[in-house]
Amino acid sequence: MALFGTLSEKLSHVFSKLTKRGVLTELEIKNAMREIRIALLEADVNFLVVKDLVSKISEKCSGERVLKSLTPGQQVIKIVNEELTALMGSTNSKLTIASKPPTIILMCGLQGAGKTTMCGKLAKMLKKQGKKPLLVACDIYRPAAINQLKVVGKSVDVEVYDEGTSKPEKTAVNALKYAEKKTYDVVIIDTAGRLHINEELMDELKNIKKAVKPTEILLTVDAMTGQDAVTVAETFNKELDITGVILTKLDGDTRGGAALSIKAVTGKPIKFCGVGEKMDDIEPFYPDRMASRILDMGDVLTLIEKAQANVTEEEAKKLEKKIRENSFTFEDYLEQFDQMKKLGNISDILNMIPGAGKFKFNANMIDEKQIARNKAIIQSMTPYERRNPDVIKGSQKKRIAAGSGTSIQEVNALIKQFYQSKELMKQMSSGKGRFRMPF
């Protein structure tokens, strides 16, 4: 909302004095939390979800990470973004395909959420993926709804099964038989829009569910939905045990906080979103992008990158401590690889360690592909092996090589590299080598 300005603007105002001093007071955290609260509410995140989120964020902000940080404003935004992404699920969730065809998708939702259009979009998407979908018209109430599905079906060149206004449950069962006979491998059932408090119509859905045992029950929700999204999603989930959510009309300018509320209250993944009027306008749902959208922060990435640079400095200190204590493990090594992707070179991290500026590692360590292979090797180790590399012997190496799709030679090379690094670090910290650390 233009009226309120973006959260990042507001936060940078709250923290404007702060950046000069570098310390967060309790009052400043409180003010920042108020801005975050309003921003989330204006984005239509449910107020109970907001309450919960803000208290979590506040707790994290009060921790030492922010207090030690050089730019607390950026770190607060980073924490908010992380919390939102975590709540929304970190990866996108795919459509479940039945092991024995046909895959049955039951669509449900309130009136006007966009079910019928979404049925067409799903059918087209599945067709492109080489499936043979059948659309089933089970909305017998809204005038011309069956006709609408037929027009949609025609536009995506997918057959529509209907039995006029006979009982939806019966139509669905017969459609299934028809699909099996005609070797359709996906059956998409369009149903009437209904209020979640309409028991009669909810029973109808339950009966369809019982009769056809759907692979997926997808709740279609308008992205512009306000506080009520929670009630709607909760009720549908309680009655039908939905398997996922489709968010429609995301091509509007809504911030879409409903997505967060729905995820928080049902725990079910958002699988797709509708992003336009055309039948191709369907996309997988990406939680991290949604987090930025809800916060209305176009510049969030820049800010977070900056914030992350600060964290790296903290992490560098942690690393420094580990080197001193000689407790550097494969787990730390793995973390280094992750950071390298962001920073490009491990020497950058080491540059932050006082006195280690001129220290250079092997050039092959910054090769992207090599990093990925090395990561796979470490990830194929057990947590115990990562913490205690000494136990990795022949049979373990064989297993690790097989698990990571690499060779024993490569595993050996990485372990050697690890010990070399560790030895160098030890030299650095004990002051025996060329580098003397000033601590």
Next chain:
Amino acid sequence: MGFFSKLFSGLKKTKESIANKISSIFVGELNDEFFEDLEYVLISSDIGAEASVEIIEEVKKQSKKQKIKTGEDFKALLRKVMIEMLNSTNDEEISYPALITFVGVNGVGKTTAIGKIANKFKNEHKSVLMVAGDTFRAAASDQLTEWAKRVGVRIVKYSEGADPAAVVFDGISSAQAKHDDVVLVDTAGRLHNKSNLMEELKKIYKIINQKWQGDHKNYLVIDATTGQNALSQVETFNEFVGIDGIVLTKLDGTAKGGIVFAIAKQFGIPVKYVGVGEGVDDLIEFNAEEFVNGII
């Protein structure tokens, strides 16, 4: 069914949940915590953070002045402040013959609202013509035709994909020839941030301005489940074509439709009708007092 019972049955669930929240709030003195809870109650009705804060500041000020102690007195004051906010709009009466265009984003219930409003005018012995200006959505004109049959009014329609401005042109000609009192024009749902679709709407308006001599009203249909994005909808539609009133649909669910407070406050646009179901009679004229009493 009378206005009160109708509104009440539609808003019953809404009222129960809010009333419970308000009652549970009245446990002690009116401290900060209390007002924070009240703010949450208002926000949960989609009234929005800004309008909620404004309502609360006003109530705070006045309750101090009036030394309010009991829950009932406080409720009465709160209602008064909220009603005043809803009534601070620029509401113009319709004069006949009248042409009303219905605009809004996709899926808010424009076609259904037109069906019910046609029925209302017909019951007032007006001759009504429907114009199927949504030539985009699959089977939209079929849907409106169903309503025309159900209500028993005339309809002008073209095939799918036709130019909506041409349908409107013909509709106006037909209404003028038959001396209809009310012309209800359906338009395709469009997201307000799509400028090409908003330009198309302007074209329809140009035709109306050139050809229609009677009263012209433009109603924005808003789904009661919509959150703060409704403000963005009002702002853009108002900027493009000017909005005279709001039709608030789907209030028979658990949504409270509180966004109309912010709409009244920021834009001075009144709510005209409220949709409370799918039946032909499930439409009531908006009354701020009843609406607020139904909420709090």
